[in-house]
Amino acid sequence: MxxxxxxxxxxxxxxxxxxxxxxxxxxxxxxxxxxxxxxxxxxxxxxxxxxxxxxxxxxxxxxxxxxxxxxxxxxxxxxxxxxxxxxxxxxxxxxxxGLDQDPEVLEAAKRAMVQRLLHKEFEEQAAPVTPEDIAAYYETNKAEFISPARGRYSHLLVPAPAGSADRAAKKKQAQALLDKARKLQPLDFDGFDALVKEASGDPEAKPASADTHLVTPGELKEKLGPEVAAAAGKLQRVGETSAVVESPKGFHLLKLTDVRPERNQPLEAVSSMLRTRIARERREARVSAYTEKLQEQAQFKTDTAVLEKLQVDVQAPQAEATGPVPGYLPAPQPTR
Structure with a gap:
């Protein structure tokens, strides 16, 4: 109905x-x-x-x-x-x-009562978010608002340790791979991954291992060496490929796959947003704790054995509604 x-x-x-x-x-x-x-x-x-x-x-x-x-x-x-x-x-x-006893009217009244209870319990009684609260939250989550620029690269290495007899041949191989890389479309990352496999000499190699993920210049320097980090710093647009980079480990190619610019949002710029976020998180935590208390007081329990007997046929046609859609509240989030 x-x-x-x-x-x-x-x-x-x-x-x-x-x-x-x-x-x-x-x-x-x-x-x-x-x-x-x-x-x-x-x-x-x-x-x-x-x-x-x-x-x-x-x-x-x-x-x-x-x-x-x-x-x-x-x-x-x-x-x-x-x-x-x-x-x-x-x-x-x-x-x-007699419509005040209609099931849909009663269900609507229950929903309205729950909404009013939530408002009275968690809106009217909510403690204000102070500037000190906002400043503390900002300091705890500062990395979200202030972070250095980061780049993500696909890294190709033709192994040739310094002093190895075949180092000159490996350099030619790296140059040949660069020639192939420059013939690819800038955003053809799969094509570059194929070249990574070719450089490794292992057709079963996983290109994911060549993914640097998002790194700062300092992190890239620590991971792949100063020569590679210096070459990466010259790449500006996603899809660009470096020249052949020589290092004690061999010969490298880099393809820039993602860029995250520097983030520098001072406290003043995000205070309003943080005030709203803190209030929401506090409300969610209080609702969860209150829900857990009500469940405990009411000896709330679920019979899983009976629940397993419930039949759910996703292919069955939808039956005609015979009453209002019941109200629903999600499970409380774990309280910290």
Missing amino acids: RFRPLLSVPALSVLLFSGCGKEGPAAGSTSSPPAAQVKGTPVVSFQGGAITLEQLQTYISQMNPAARTRVQSVEQRREYAEGLARFELFVQEARRR
Whole structure:
């Protein structure tokens, strides 16, 4: 069972307009009390309730300035007030028909209650994120905001230790491989990987072993030597290939496969983003801890043996819905 629209588009737009700017009573989530119990000055009266001047004043105060421009004239105010009253008439009629006990209405109410509980427990009671909190978080995660430039390379080596008898021949081999590399398209990394295999003399060699991953110039120097690091520093665009580089280990070719520029974001530049992130992470941690507490208090347990009997046929046709989609909350994250 699913709801169908009960109101025309113009009428619905009035209802939506009543809540512009802020979620609250103007959205029509609560009905007016009986007329005899109405507190305030009635503006629109009807059997069983009224819309009061005080209510309207509160609702309008919660609207954003743009929405308020649409209730300037007396006629616009009348349309707004009567729209709220008409909504209450529909609420009364729905209750008269017992729709307040409809499964989908009850499910929607449960969802609203859970959302309100989450808001009250984790929004209203949230401690403010202080500048000191932000500064500490920044220092702990500084590598995310300040880091040197890095490059990633595919490294081809024709082994020829210094003093080896075949070093001259190996240099010619490296030059021949360079000639082949320069005939490749700049982004033909697979083609360069094939040359890496050829240089190793092992057709089963894994090109991944030639991947330097992202490294700083200093890390590359430590890994492959100063000659190779100096040649890498001359490569600027992804796809560029170095000249033959001679080192005590042999002859090298490098192909630049990725570039990560230097990152230098001072605290002031990321404070707003960090404030939001810290608040979110704190909220998630508190929700997880609160969920675990509720589960423990309720002796929450799952019978896995029974669960294994649940049948899930991904090929079966979808059955017609017979009720509302149930609410769902994910498992709590491990608390630190």
